[in-house]
Amino acid sequence: MLQKQQLQAETIRRISGVNTRKCMKCGKCTATCPAHSEMDISPHRFVSMVENNEIDALMSSDSLWKCLSCFACVERCPRGVEPANLIEAVRVTAVRMQNRNRLLPENIPSLLNNKLPQQALVSAFRKYSK
Amino acid sequence: MTFDYYPGCTLKTKAKELDIHARSAAEALGIKLEELTDWQCCGAVYPMAKDEIATRLSSVRALAASRDNGRDLLTLCSACHHVIKRVNNDMQTDEEIRTKVNNYMSPETEYHGETKVVHYLEMLRDTIGFDTIRQRAVKPLTGKKIGAYYGCLLLRPNKVMAFDNPENPTVLEDFIRALGAEPVIYPYRNECCGGYISLENNELSAKKCDQITVSALENKADMLITACPLCMYNLDANTNSEHKTKLPIVYFTELLAQVLDI
Amino acid sequence: MQRIGVFVCWCGTNIAATVDIDTVVEAMKREPGVVHSSDYQYMCSEAGQSRIRNAIKEHNLTGIVVCACSPRMHETTFRKAAKAAGLNEFMVEIANIREHCAWIHKDRTEATEKAVVLARTAVAKLNLNKPLTPGTSDVVKRALVIGGGIAGIQSALDIAEAGYQVDIVEKEPTIGGKMAQLDKTFPTLDCAACILTPKMVEAAQHDNINLITYSEVDSVSGFVGNFTVKIRKKARSVKADICSGCGICTEKCPSKKAKSEFNMGLNNRSAIYIPFAQAIPNVPVIDRDQCIKFKTGKCGLCAKVCPADAIDFSQQDEIIEQKYGAVVLATGFKPIKLDNFDEYSYAASQDVITSLELERIMNAAGPTGGKLLRPSDKKHPHTMVFVQCVGSRDTTGCGKTYCSKICCMYTAKHAMLIREKYPDIDVHVFYIDVRTPGKNFDEFYRRAAEDYGVNYIKGMVGKVAPTNGKLMVQGSDLIADRQVIIEADMVVLATAIEPDQTAKSLATMLTASIDTNNFFTEAHPKLRPVESPTAGVFLSGVCQGPKDIPETVAQASAAAVKVVGLLSKDKLVSNPCVAGSNELLCNGCSNCQHVCPYGAIDYVEKEFRINGKIKIRRVAQVNEAVCQGCGACTVVCPSGAMDLKGFTNQQIMAEVDAICR
Ligand SMILES: Cc1cc2nc3c(=O)[nH]c(=O)nc-3n(C[C@H](O)[C@H](O)[C@H](O)COP(=O)(O)OP(=O)(O)OC[C@H]3O[C@@H](n4cnc5c(N)ncnc54)[C@H](O)[C@@H]3O)c2cc1C
Ligand code: SF4
């Protein structure tokens, strides 16, 4: 089990391009995050949890679906860590697993309204499904 | 001057105003926009994971076509601009992505990020010049107080987007001045509207949009302008209706066309 | 043929653990010229040195190679030992088998192989060494201190007390530096002015100190013991010798819209101004960009009201030239610009200020008379937020990578002083780490938290949004793992500090080195912390690295001792390893003159007899007193005429051959 998490963590570090060791644990990412009120795991904790191979908890975290990819944390992190990339990498790892798609085509009609731009649908599919 | 133009999916449907006025204003200002033939949707979000290759291909196709045409690639929607500019950066700087993409597409000439990606606002600022726009303003918006809403995607991450000061941008404010109006500077103009989250979590987007509009109203804005259809949607659909009536939101190109009297 | 002795040092286990000493000793026995090869645990110890001395006598050695640590450590030691045994000290070569070998390799075989190569290279060179005799030069018994902050003042006072003349060149109209702007000072909370101004007065009145204010160094030439410095005295437009400092002019001056530099732009000053009441010298200066007379030709009110007739609109910049034996750099620092940190709304809101601005607001002589008022509406604040590490410890290129070292302490000071004077104000401090090493420092910080109720929050601020006359401070509280929003009246940014921007040009003028952050580099970070690698140039205060006042003063006095040590010598032994040209080969191309960083090369016209005819040719000549032996000229000389004693082209080639063998 442990070994699985370690392998996953390595993949996540690789595909995110994030060097988690650069984080000095200042918390500016968490201070910055506009979605923090909805998150169960704060952005700064993503960094240390990936560093410590605690992937299971992250994979089932609600934060995965709350991050807005607004890049505010990336912009303001004083150490160039790019926490958003890490959250994305965990999310991608999650949706790539079987039956982990969050958004299914059959749900779409109920979400539609006549003003909703295509962009929103495309984005959501890209973010929530494989 | 002629640019290759990448309109993107939403501009063909829900954000027609953004597109139509951009085209007519450019024409009036002596800029030719050649719509790329066969462009495909950019995917709307930048694939941050480095092993995502397929989701980068449509951007690279547009970029490579523009390279072959020998022109700069002009974008308008904030999201398209963000995605295409960042993918272009990957093609310039990330050896692995570059190799995989080129291997897959096997184009006649490998693409290495040669194309320059220009946002419409950058074209107004750097090619035409805001002074020219000020001179060409037939119906200036004198007395209007307009708040610029930047959102996230145009500005961040600054390292790649290199668009403006990400925390205290000025391009839209200068644009507003060129239209004869007064820009309203409010602190939340570069905070997120919620983006795609509104599809499944309306409340979060509503919270964010309220913060933005309240802040703009407090600073006495009469209206907001944006370059992004999703920002437009969220600010329109998710803002508390009381604020909404006080603070209409339009695409910046609509105002441009109006001022140029097209 | 030389008779060479090789001495291989173990350096305890430092070398011996990685390099097989016996192999090196045995290999050297087979090298040409070597008649003796031995080893010892600590060659630099007295026992080691005596082995060297004895071997020189016993084997009649003409030169020695010591395989040990860096020559920066012990070259002098071994030269002295050789000299004591009757050898010329320049017949000593060091093979650095510690830093260049043992410390950077892990594999013993590899390291041993390399040690052998380094040793035989030194032997190859030594085979071509010739005894050299150093010359001497005079020492000018006068020191120059650049920068008149607390560092420069302290260095100058100590040098002056030892009996030497000192000039302080200060670019501002007054001495005092940043300390003059501070309110109270940690860790004892004494008022800065009360402890600084007496020192300023002492410096001004000292017979051996000469203040050259409102002046900057224009150029430097020469070398240790004998620098020639040109100083530009900027035109004050006031005759300093007859001005009585009454200040009538500054009151009457109608142009009062210039931002006061001393008060960090928080209030205005007149065009003719004295930076602050205790300024030294107490002589005003006219800011010509603001003066109506200079801008329009009209006005001249100050000249009319001056009872001493001291105003002189026609004054020009003046260049003075002076010789010095030693130079102390004390150019200090300034807070960084906050353009890259607009998320804190420093530019957007007047109520977001830097810590140095807060010092002025808290200072009884400051713009608010010491009352803590919000700059925007001059109202009493109820909630204040301090943000530490603004622009420090930032590796993104927006700020500085280093810790500014003083801000944790002065933030604790500010928070404590505010809570003491205004218990009704809530004070929050966002911190990443609280760094308070130093005598009584951590106790000081804890007092702020425990006795004064300052709320320390571990976390950072992500955004400050000016909203409805308040500042919405959005931060993180990492211990509670939550995001917090504090509605504050004022936000104070503990802004990173950086060296004064003149450091770079001074470094070029003095060939003193600076690091990537423009702090002056010390000759050795541990063992020579107040000397620059350039002989005769010394470092004092924050220009060398961030530090507080106690450390600054300690370093300033240390630099002074080094200066006094230098000035107390009548003669300096000069380095005999200088360049010289072979006039028969020199073609007069001037290449060497262009590259010489010390201006040591001149050209002379000389008669030569060539094929029976007399010809006049232009040839290079090196002024040995000025040459520092850098060797730049030998490299650019196209005809191979330039050579460096002790490092001749032949010797270098022999070394290369020995490495490639
Ligand atoms: C907000 C704040 C609060 C502080 N509070 C405390 C405290 O409570 N306790 C404490 O111990 N420390 C405190 N410090 C630190 C203290 O200010 C410094 O340690 C001290 O001022 C360093 O003195 P210095 O002489 O090295 O530099 P400076 O004070 O900067 O002096 C340098 C001088 O050199 C001059 N100069 C620069 N370049 C040239 C040039 N090219 N030619 C001629 N002159 C030049 C400058 O004009 C200046 O007068 C505080 C610092 C700040 C920013
Ligand atoms: S990118 Fe995600 S984690 Fe980062 S600040 Fe935005 S919402 Fe928060």
Ligand code: SF4
């Ligand atoms: S802002 Fe950067 S350095 Fe600070 S905690 Fe977040 S990831 Fe780590």
Ligand code: SF4
């Ligand atoms: S009025 Fe004259 S004497 Fe008085 S301070 Fe001014 S210049 Fe000096």
Ligand code: SF4
């Ligand atoms: S001294 Fe403290 S506040 Fe200043 S940079 Fe260092 S850790 Fe940050």
